[in-house]
Amino acid sequence: MTLEQPLATRPPRSLAEAAEAHLDDVFGYLLYLTRDRESAEDLTSSTFEKALRLWDRFDPRRGSARTWLLGIARTTALDWFRAEARRRRREEAAALDERVEDVFVEGLSPELEAALTSLSAGEREVLALRIVLELDGDATARVLGISPTAVSTRLSRALKRLEERVNEG
Amino acid sequence: MSVNEIVDELRGSRPRAGDALRLQVLTLASAPQPASPSLRDRLRDRRRLVLALPAAAALAVVAAVAVGVTRPSPAPVASEAIASKATAERSAAPPGAATFAGPAQDAAGAATSKAPAPTTGRAQRYSATLTLGVEDTDALSTATQQALAIAKDLGGYVVSVQYATGDTGAASLTLRVPSGQAATAVTRLSGLGTILAQNVQIDDLQESLDTLDRQVVRLRAQIATLTAAIDRAETAADRARLLERRAQAQAQLQALRANRAATAEVARNATIQLELRTEESSTAPAPGSRLERALDKALAVLAWEAVVVLAILVAAAPLALVAAAVWLTRRTRRRREEERLLAAS
Numbered sequence: 001m002t003l004e005q006p007l008a009t010r011p012p013r014s015l016a017e018a019a020e021a022h023l024d025d026v027f028g029y030l031l032y033l034t035r036d037r038e039s040a041e042d043l044t045s046s047t048f049e050k051a052l053r054l055w056d057r058f059d060p061r062r063g064s065a066r067t068w069l070l071g072i073a074r075t076t077a078l079d080w081f082r083a084e085a086r087r088r089r090r091e092e093a094a095a096l097d098e099r100v101e102d103v104f105v106e107g108l109s110p111e112l113e114a115a116l117t118s119l120s121a122g123e124r125e126v127l128a129l130r131i132v133l134e135l136d137g138d139a140t141a142r143v144l145g146i147s148p149t150a151v152s153t154r155l156s157r158a159l160k161r162l163e164e165r166v167n168e169g
Numbered sequence: 170m171s172v173n174e175i176v177d178e179l180r181g182s183r184p185r186a187g188d189a190l191r192l193q194v195l196t197l198a199s200a201p202q203p204a205s206p207s208l209r210d211r212l213r214d215r216r217r218l219v220l221a222l223p224a225a226a227a228l229a230v231v232a233a234v235a236v237g238v239t240r241p242s243p244a245p246v247a248s249e250a251i252a253s254k255a256t257a258e259r260s261a262a263p264p265g266a267a268t269f270a271g272p273a274q275d276a277a278g279a280a281t282s283k284a285p286a287p288t289t290g291r292a293q294r295y296s297a298t299l300t301l302g303v304e305d306t307d308a309l310s311t312a313t314q315q316a317l318a319i320a321k322d323l324g325g326y327v328v329s330v331q332y333a334t335g336d337t338g339a340a341s342l343t344l345r346v347p348s349g350q351a352a353t354a355v356t357r358l359s360g361l362g363t364i365l366a367q368n369v370q371i372d373d374l375q376e377s378l379d380t381l382d383r384q385v386v387r388l389r390a391q392i393a394t395l396t397a398a399i400d401r402a403e404t405a406a407d408r409a410r411l412l413e414r415r416a417q418a419q420a421q422l423q424a425l426r427a428n429r430a431a432t433a434e435v436a437r438n439a440t441i442q443l444e445l446r447t448e449e450s451s452t453a454p455a456p457g458s459r460l461e462r463a464l465d466k467a468l469a470v471l472a473w474e475a476v477v478v479l480a481i482l483v484a485a486a487p488l489a490l491v492a493a494a495v496w497l498t499r500r501t502r503r504r505r506e507e508e509r510l511l512a513a514s
Contacts, residue, residue, distance in 0.1 A: 019198035023191060028184035033514075041190045048194045053203055081510045107182035112175060122511035131179045145504065159172050166170045 011060035015052055018065040023048075025066055025133050026073045032128035033077050033121050035104045043080055047073040063142055070129070070143045081121070115165035123158035130155050229474045230467075237467030285369055286352035287439070292432070294372040295351045295439035301362030302448050306338040312361040312445050313340045319357050323350040325438065340445040351439035358443055365446070374436045381429040388422040 012018035026047055031040040050072050058068055105113065116124060129140045130151070137148040144151060186194070287293045303309050309332075317327055325346030332340040346354045355369065395415035402408035 014198075015202075016195060016198040019194050023186050023194055024184065027186040027190065031184045033511075041187070044186065044190060045193060045197065048197050052198060052200065055202055078507055078510065081514055085510065085513075105182055105184055108178060111170070112178055120512045121514035122508065125511065127179065131176050132183055134180070159175070162175060163170070163172050166175060 012065050015048070015055045018051075018069065019048055022066045022069050026069050028132055029070055029125065029128045030073055030077055031104060032116075032124045032132065033074075034080070035117055035124070037104060039080065043073065043076050047076045050076060064139065066133075067135070067139045067142050070133075070135075074125070074143055111166050112162075115162050115168075118165050119158065119161060122154070123161060126151065126154045127158050127162065131159075230471065233467040233470035233474065234463070236470045237463040237465070285371065287348050287371055289349075292374040292378050292436035293348065294370075294374055294435050295348050296370045296372075296442075297351065297355050297439065298366070298368040298442040298444070299355060299358055299364070300366040300444040300446070301359070302365050302446055303362040305447055306334045308362070309334065309338040309340055309445055309447055313342065315361055316342055316344065316358055316443055316445070319354060320344040320346055320441075323347065323354050323357075325350065325354070328440070338445075338447045340443075342441075342443040342445070344441045344443060345438040346441065348437060348439045351441070354439070354441055358441065362445060363448075374432055377432055378429060378436070381425055381432065385422060385425050385429070388418050388425065392418045392422065 012021065023044070027040055027044045030043045030047070031037060034040050034043065047069065051069055054072070058065065105116070108116070116127075119127075126140065126144070129135045129143060130137075135143070137151050140151045141148040146154075287295045301312065303312050313330070313332055317330070320327055323346045325344055328343035328345055330340070330342050332338075344354070355367075359367065392415055395411055395418060399408055399411045399415065402411055
């Protein structure tokens with residue numbers, strides 16, 4: 001009889017295994033970025049489509065599956081933001097604002113929800129990665145493509161702004 | 170609300186994907202992976218490039234070793250003694266004579282030497298000295314017999330043979346072959362072993378023969394004149410004096426004819442001095458081993474490969490710098506654009 005090693009301590013054998021373990025992380029990150037549940041769901045699907053195509057390039061020695069998937073999610077989200085910006089410019093209408101939901105994360109107090117909505121996507125993503133998903137500084141730095149020090153600075157500012165906005169309200 | 174309370178609330182409200190999305194993603198992730206990436210994509214993979222570099226280096230080394238082992242190595246250098254001998258022979262050659270001397274041709278002894286041939290239509294003395302190395306005393310015996318056979322085959326003959334064997338062996342043969350076959354003889358004889366030294370000397374004898382012919386004609390005319398004078402002699406004393414002079418002229422004519430015949434004989438046949446030595450008795454220093462020569466050759470090929478790679482690097486360096494600058498600029502611009510995008514959203 002062989003003992004199965006827990007997934008947390010070993011790399012996933014397949015994308016299905018990785019998806020099962022990290023779907024909520026990817027979705028949560030994208031939800032914080034977009035503030036829109038529907039868009040976050042679309043982007044989550046797109047992320048795993050890309051991941052399926054790139055799965056044979058995943059190297060567990062270079063980072064965890066979660067970091068790898070969040071990196072793909074970020075690239076997918078940035079493409080989405082670019083497309084949204086082009087669309088907004090073309091239609092001369094704040095389409096993104098129209099799609100922002102009052103409650104995009106269930107279970108948050110209205111003050112915190114409002115404060116989060118007022119932050120920029122850059123601030124929300126560092127909060128999502130470091131606070132909500134509890135990634136460490138190095139993993140967050142890999143996802144964002146910046147240094148761990150920059151992550152720490154960005155997180156500190158985001159938390160400070162969030163605190164100010166919450167207490168303002 | 171403090172930061173700690175905010176953090177706790179954020180962590181306590183961690184978003185969860187809905188069941189529909191979960192089913193959709195898990196179905197998608199369980200699907201078979203699309204077809205393997207193309208060769209171009211594979212080559213783009215940096216991990217493969219990391220493997221390709223040492224593989225290319227290994228290939229270069231293997232190619233160099235293969236060339237070093239398979240290509241024939243240059244001939245071992247002839248011994249200083251033999252080279253000195255050839256130089257001495259050249260310096261001793263009389264003016265107007267042509268001397269051709271050369272060291273060994275091939276370490277394996279497989280190649281034959283293309284010897285110069287005497288000029289057709291002119292009387293010339295052709296002398297050749299050939300020093301060959303053979304593997305052992307058995308090969309020495311075989312080579313000696315073959316040399317005798319070659320001389321006979323070309324219409325020549327053996328003037329002398331000295332043959333001695335012990336732990337090592339040596340043979341010295343003096344052969345004479347018709348001058349017209351001299352070059353062929355040297356070429357065929359050089360194939361009997363490894364050429365350690367070769368010297369061919371050609372002296373022109375035509376001028377000497379022409380001089381002798383003119384002297385013969387003059388003496389004949391002188392003898393004819395003396396014979397006529399003897400017939401017309403009025404006194405016994407005059408007759409006796411003329412008879413003595415004619416006898417002297419006739420003796421000179423006979424000597425000239427003998428001299429001419431000897432010169433013509435020298436021109437008719439070439440003399441070839443063939444020295445055969447077993448490798449152990451050769452005075453030539455032992456050439457480097459096959460392994461050493463192969464290594465030298467491989468190192469030379471590696472040096473050339475390094476030169477080529479260096480040349481490519483020098484040529485490609487400006488392009489690589491430009492490409493790196495373009496890549497860095499694009500990356501910086503893309504990051505700034507992403508920052509702006511995320512700050513505005």
